[in-house]
Amino acid sequence: MPDPNPPHIHGPGCGHHHSDTTGGVAVRLPDDSTNPILIQVTRGGLVESIHRGRAVVVGADGHVLASFGDVKAITFPRSANKALQALPLVETGAADAFGLGSEELALACSSHDGEPMHTSRVAAWLSRIGLTPDHLECGSHAPYSVPTWEAMLRRGEEPTTLHNNCSGKHAGMVTTALHRREAIRGYVNYQHRVQQRILGVMEQVTAQDLTGAPWGIDGCSIPTIGLPLEALAFGMARLADPQDLPSARADAAQRLLAAWGAHPELVSGTEGFDTLFMQTLSSRILSKAGAEGVSVGILPDEGIAIAVKIDDGAKRAAGPAMAAVLRRLGMLSDADWTALQPLVNPALRNRAGVKVGAVEAGF
Amino acid sequence: MPDPNPPHIHGPGCGHHHSDTTGGVAVRLPDDSTNPILIQVTRGGLVESIHRGRAVVVGADGHVLASFGDVKAITFPRSANKALQALPLVETGAADAFGLGSEELALACSSHDGEPMHTSRVAAWLSRIGLTPDHLECGSHAPYSVPTWEAMLRRGEEPTTLHNNCSGKHAGMVTTALHRREAIRGYVNYQHRVQQRILGVMEQVTAQDLTGAPWGIDGCSIPTIGLPLEALAFGMARLADPQDLPSARADAAQRLLAAWGAHPELVSGTEGFDTLFMQTLSSRILSKAGAEGVSVGILPDEGIAIAVKIDDGAKRAAGPAMAAVLRRLGMLSDADWTALQPLVNPALRNRAGVKVGAVEAGF
Numbered sequence: 001m002p003d004p005n006p007p008h009i010h011g012p013g014c015g016h017h018h019s020d021t022t023g024g025v026a027v028r029l030p031d032d033s034t035n036p037i038l039i040q041v042t043r044g045g046l047v048e049s050i051h052r053g054r055a056v057v058v059g060a061d062g063h064v065l066a067s068f069g070d071v072k073a074i075t076f077p078r079s080a081n082k083a084l085q086a087l088p089l090v091e092t093g094a095a096d097a098f099g100l101g102s103e104e105l106a107l108a109c110s111s112h113d114g115e116p117m118h119t120s121r122v123a124a125w126l127s128r129i130g131l132t133p134d135h136l137e138c139g140s141h142a143p144y145s146v147p148t149w150e151a152m153l154r155r156g157e158e159p160t161t162l163h164n165n166c167s168g169k170h171a172g173m174v175t176t177a178l179h180r181r182e183a184i185r186g187y188v189n190y191q192h193r194v195q196q197r198i199l200g201v202m203e204q205v206t207a208q209d210l211t212g213a214p215w216g217i218d219g220c221s222i223p224t225i226g227l228p229l230e231a232l233a234f235g236m237a238r239l240a241d242p243q244d245l246p247s248a249r250a251d252a253a254q255r256l257l258a259a260w261g262a263h264p265e266l267v268s269g270t271e272g273f274d275t276l277f278m279q280t281l282s283s284r285i286l287s288k289a290g291a292e293g294v295s296v297g298i299l300p301d302e303g304i305a306i307a308v309k310i311d312d313g314a315k316r317a318a319g320p321a322m323a324a325v326l327r328r329l330g331m332l333s334d335a336d337w338t339a340l341q342p343l344v345n346p347a348l349r350n351r352a353g354v355k356v357g358a359v360e361a362g363f
Numbered sequence: 364m365p366d367p368n369p370p371h372i373h374g375p376g377c378g379h380h381h382s383d384t385t386g387g388v389a390v391r392l393p394d395d396s397t398n399p400i401l402i403q404v405t406r407g408g409l410v411e412s413i414h415r416g417r418a419v420v421v422g423a424d425g426h427v428l429a430s431f432g433d434v435k436a437i438t439f440p441r442s443a444n445k446a447l448q449a450l451p452l453v454e455t456g457a458a459d460a461f462g463l464g465s466e467e468l469a470l471a472c473s474s475h476d477g478e479p480m481h482t483s484r485v486a487a488w489l490s491r492i493g494l495t496p497d498h499l500e501c502g503s504h505a506p507y508s509v510p511t512w513e514a515m516l517r518r519g520e521e522p523t524t525l526h527n528n529c530s531g532k533h534a535g536m537v538t539t540a541l542h543r544r545e546a547i548r549g550y551v552n553y554q555h556r557v558q559q560r561i562l563g564v565m566e567q568v569t570a571q572d573l574t575g576a577p578w579g580i581d582g583c584s585i586p587t588i589g590l591p592l593e594a595l596a597f598g599m600a601r602l603a604d605p606q607d608l609p610s611a612r613a614d615a616a617q618r619l620l621a622a623w624g625a626h627p628e629l630v631s632g633t634e635g636f637d638t639l640f641m642q643t644l645s646s647r648i649l650s651k652a653g654a655e656g657v658s659v660g661i662l663p664d665e666g667i668a669i670a671v672k673i674d675d676g677a678k679r680a681a682g683p684a685m686a687a688v689l690r691r692l693g694m695l696s697d698a699d700w701t702a703l704q705p706l707v708n709p710a711l712r713n714r715a716g717v718k719v720g721a722v723e724a725g726f
Contacts, residue, residue, distance in 0.1 A: 044579025
């Protein structure tokens, strides 16, 4: 199957902007002072901390249904756009060529907690395609699942690349490279075909010219491409209602979203926000967190998506803010909102288990 | 020795405000929108996240040398005021009655990482006064020191109250209660003499009427009393230059600050910000973090202190913001600033160890 959207190849000398990834002179986000308080953290009747941020709800036709703060500011989506990054895995035919099922597709979109249900499936996937965990260039870190890590330490085990929360995404990338007979080594680099293909897909789906976009290196070593927050939401909405996408891409989007919703436990983990959020809503809303306070939600039946970025990068605020905005717009019923309370308005408890405060919507 | 500042006793029916600690109707911090960006987090040449906050530098005479943002807003000092909370341990004569040395006094002011150097000293202290870790009402949590926790898990050990980062402070509280022949059980409660005595000390040293102040329950179950950020800095400055305090209190302040500076490794831990900050500066500035983005610094030779509160509660921003403000005011030399760079302007590295961004001063 031909690559439905041959990407531009960026490299030294191509004339495009290539970010200095060592910090350099930082560009201030525009208008950050206007972003509203989305979440407040209370203790003893006082607001102890606040989280400002931006949020935007967009339809697949590009209509902005609601926006809070400066939603045109450039944002690194981090792991919130993994479903976009997984499109080539399906639309190149790689997934079918290697017989991947919906569990693998869900893992390709995941930031998992490194529990056995995640690592065993990624290990089996790699084995099936004739590769090993050493082919993944994401690096290793202790699993986010604390019980899993504790059990590993008790057994004297060290974390591997399988435990990296991005190992499913990376398995998808090496699967695509293998299928397209591209070099596996170096697949995380900006210039590699795997990343250039993803860049092209993101350009098309989000309708942005990203050839000169600022980019950074993500925690798992792949590029993260800066784009306006509202473009991220628009791209996610088009996954939900992909009728204007090329047919192979539309099919891939439908399969990825079906997998995402069918296996919420694979998308984060037993105690993960995204997993619990989707399980509570029977996957009527799909959600995905990214580092530094990014969160996206997709309403597949409505063709609508939301993207949130917390100014300060707080993980604790991103998911609750996403839910609070949807609630404010009437997109979560009373029953849904009640069921979500432990997740989106969690009590803060001290070491003795006493409720001492709460995380709550700031509006 | 008589209690140099007999506290008010607050209780049900005393007419004072007692906060609802279950969340209740939250009071918005005044003027939070005016707080400046103190720290920015960069990636790939973009500012990815920002941390707004408040900071104030005050002399022991109450003169405000510099302030950023709304420094009159009520702030829970959390663990940043442990030296104030430790004053009764010394001034009641409890420390001398039980032969405590400067290591124990440093631990009374600490939020330690639960390394063996911390837990063994608290255990020995409790044993010396005839109590056990079970008398501490702070609760248990895994030690903040990851290598310590990993080693414990490999040995199959569970955390105890000794590993709670506040165990030194709690050891000081039970020591005071024992010396004053007060009930040990319940010493964490707002109405207990131990906490009322601390409230009285805080009122006197910070020159605030705290009888109606909002209060919350801290992570270790004791009350944390809300006060203006500038009053927290003022109280800390008076510890550095205690000539206007009652003599027993002034002596206690001098002993606690001497202990704090003599044992930086006991105040947080091998990898802790406060420990490394003080070691780098040979304790010419004493520093102490509190939860939710609070930080204080004391310049003992100058009789000056700084208090910082990050709006969003980010730990990563509090210490660097404190240092950046002192640098801006010329209170850190070029040599100091250079030596502190790895700590106050740390590189952000990904899982592969590649520098992908930085935490840096926002001004």
